[in-house]
Amino acid sequence: xxxxxxxxxxxxxxxxxxxxxxxxxxxxxxxxxxxxxxxxxxxxxxxxxxxxxxxxxxxxxxxxxxxxxxxxxxxxxxxxxxxxxxxxxxxxxxxxxxxxxxxxxxxxxxxxxxxxxxxxxxxxxxxxxxxxxxxxxxxxxxxxxxxxxxxxxxxxx
Amino acid sequence: xxxxxxxxxxxxxxxxxxxxxxxxxxxxxxxxxxxxxxxxxxxxxxxxxxxxxxxxxxxxxxxxxxxxxxxxxxxxxxxxxxxxxxxxxxxxxxxxxxxxxxxxxxxxxxxxxxxxxxxxxxxxxx
Numbered sequence: 001x002x003x004x005x006x007x008x009x010x011x012x013x014x015x016x017x018x019x020x021x022x023x024x025x026x027x028x029x030x031x032x033x034x035x036x037x038x039x040x041x042x043x044x045x046x047x048x049x050x051x052x053x054x055x056x057x058x059x060x061x062x063x064x065x066x067x068x069x070x071x072x073x074x075x076x077x078x079x080x081x082x083x084x085x086x087x088x089x090x091x092x093x094x095x096x097x098x099x100x101x102x103x104x105x106x107x108x109x110x111x112x113x114x115x116x117x118x119x120x121x122x123x124x125x126x127x128x129x130x131x132x133x134x135x136x137x138x139x140x141x142x143x144x145x146x147x148x149x150x151x152x153x154x155x156x157x
Numbered sequence: 158x159x160x161x162x163x164x165x166x167x168x169x170x171x172x173x174x175x176x177x178x179x180x181x182x183x184x185x186x187x188x189x190x191x192x193x194x195x196x197x198x199x200x201x202x203x204x205x206x207x208x209x210x211x212x213x214x215x216x217x218x219x220x221x222x223x224x225x226x227x228x229x230x231x232x233x234x235x236x237x238x239x240x241x242x243x244x245x246x247x248x249x250x251x252x253x254x255x256x257x258x259x260x261x262x263x264x265x266x267x268x269x270x271x272x273x274x275x276x277x278x279x280x281x282x283x
Contacts (some may be wrong), residue, residue: 043214044212045217
């Protein structure tokens with residue numbers, strides 16, 4: 001038996017003008033935007049190669065993180081197509097690919113590390129004492145890394 | 158009569174990687190809907206680019222495709238980078254309708270890494 005090999009792209013959706021805001025669009029809206037971008041940038045050949053395997057696995061509207069899956073052989077078409085997406089519905093967006101991994105698990109491992117790195121800047125940007133305490137509590141929670149990957153994996157399944 | 162030793166002969170044209178592939182193509186319209194002789198090189202190139210854009214998209218259309226020569230009856234010689242040659246060949250073959258809904262077809266008559274090879278066609282020999 002041969003395994004069907006996939007690749008996963010972990011992307012951050014940046015909304016120009018509001019750096020810390022949340023995004024509000026659904027998985028299907030994002031999927032349609034990616035599909036449309038592949039059609040215009042890679043034509044019928046591109047969509048023919050990717051239509052089967054393309055899927056939006058995970059979307060986090062709070063942290064503006066999305067996870068996209070596609071076949072490994074043609075994954076370069078997905079990564080090149082997503083950078084050309086400028087609008088999803090009525091929202092202006094910019095995609096920033098953070099990580100490309102071979103499994104969902106690896107992507108989430110990276111995501112946790114990525115968020116952990118952003119704690120110091122979060123702490124500095126806090127306005128009130130309550131916020132500072134909240135961030136500190138999060139840092140303590142994050143130290144228990146063994147459970148957090150599991151928790152994220154459970155969340156999407 | 159002496160038996161000669163086995164003569165080894167080989168013809169090596171080239172074993173290098175060639176940067177370009179030259180395609181001799183012909184554009185035909187169904188039922189003579191449009192006169193191909195009246196097409197300007199710019200219009201011809203536009204149709205070629207339309208064909209590539211349809212199947213390979215904007216990124217595929219960014220490959221440098223040159224029309225070296227355009228004769229009567231829609232015959233032309235195209236120069237394409239050899240890496241993208243098959244894809245562009247396929248894109249030309251798949252093209253069937255122009256932007257003005259006229260049915261047309263690109264026929265790839267000859268393809269070669271050497272431009273000189275297109276000067277003669279063994280299928281035309283008698």
